[in-house]
Amino acid sequence: MDTFVPIHVYSVVWLPVHEHPLFHTAKFNVSVCAWCHLEGIMYSSYVCDEVSCRLFHKMVSRRFRLHKECAEAPLEINHHPCHPEHPLLLTNDSPTEDGTCDFCGQKLLSPYYTCPTCEFKVDFICGIKPSPSAIEHPVCHDHQLVFLKKGREEEVHCEVCKKSISGPSYSCPECNNVYFHLDCVHLSKEVNHPCHSNHPLKIIAYESLRNDDHAEKDCRLCSTPPEEMLCHCSTCNFTLCLSCTKLPPPLVVDHSRTHTHTLRLVSSKLAFTCKVCGIDGYRRRPYICLECDFVIHGGCIGFPHVININRHDHRISFTYHHSRGRRCGVCRRNVSQYYGAYSCSVCPNYTVHTRCAINNTIWNFAELEGTHGGT
Structure with a gap:
């Protein structure tokens, strides 16, 4: 059994909770x-x-x-805007079954911040990123918007x-039935996006592009099929989903362990073969070394x-250095000598495709570089 001994190439943190x-x-x-219990792409984490800490989400x-x-969130927050009287402490204790966040009204999940003096509790997000009670000049609307706790019985939809x-x-107090998600309220009708700095992207309905056979409808960065709304540049025929916009x-x-030089994102359509996994790419965003x-997949x-x-x-x-004529020890298909793969130092003829090796049914997710243990 491999015993973990960290070395200096890893950034390691110990958290009291x-x-x-x-x-x-x-x-x-x-x-x-x-x-924070948010689902999506995590670019750095x-x-x-430990197997005992694995979580089950959607089965x-x-x-x-x-x-x-x-x-890297603080263990203690002083002068929180919704509870400035006392410090709030991060706790991993299980909340009561009917416990809710005293700020946003959502069901309280562990961990959360609590005041030992007042028993005031806020969820993790409301602790580190409390939403302002009002937005005086929002970019998405012409009037002031006010924060609403969860608790409406009627179904409402986001304007963005x-x-x-x-x-x-x-919500807008002056307009009837105008609501915004907390993460949509900062999107204006025209978005200046770092991945497309030439022109602003306009938030438009997918329906407006449906009958245009030449318009790009899938997200240029994640290839997600279109939803009801998307961001689009009609000049460059460039489209992003709202998730990649936010x-x-x-x-x-x-990242020197991936490549010795700086890697830069290419948001243009580019046919390439990833140097790490050897799989061709076209729709997925590549990173390149100038x-x-x-060239490498972001993933x-x-x-x-x-x-x-x-x-x-x-x-x-x-390794990038392996002999030609090898077959993958998992899928039994040929392994190209021009791209990365995994090999065994004990069994010189054993090679595995990169993607086959890190499949979640094959690999236990443990990185062993810098650890003691047998071969």
């Missing part, structure tokens, strides 16, 4: 943060490798993972994304270097 060390990873993951087993910002609102929201990927990645011939950044898989008795290590 979590019993195991958390390790920083640059790998892009679609996951759920165990603290901290993970716990899928997932690693305990935190946004980098959430993992047109989706139903189930939690807290912003949370854009990093334009530049410096100094050398290196392959931060891949593990040394792992155990359940198809082999020894550790396998990632």
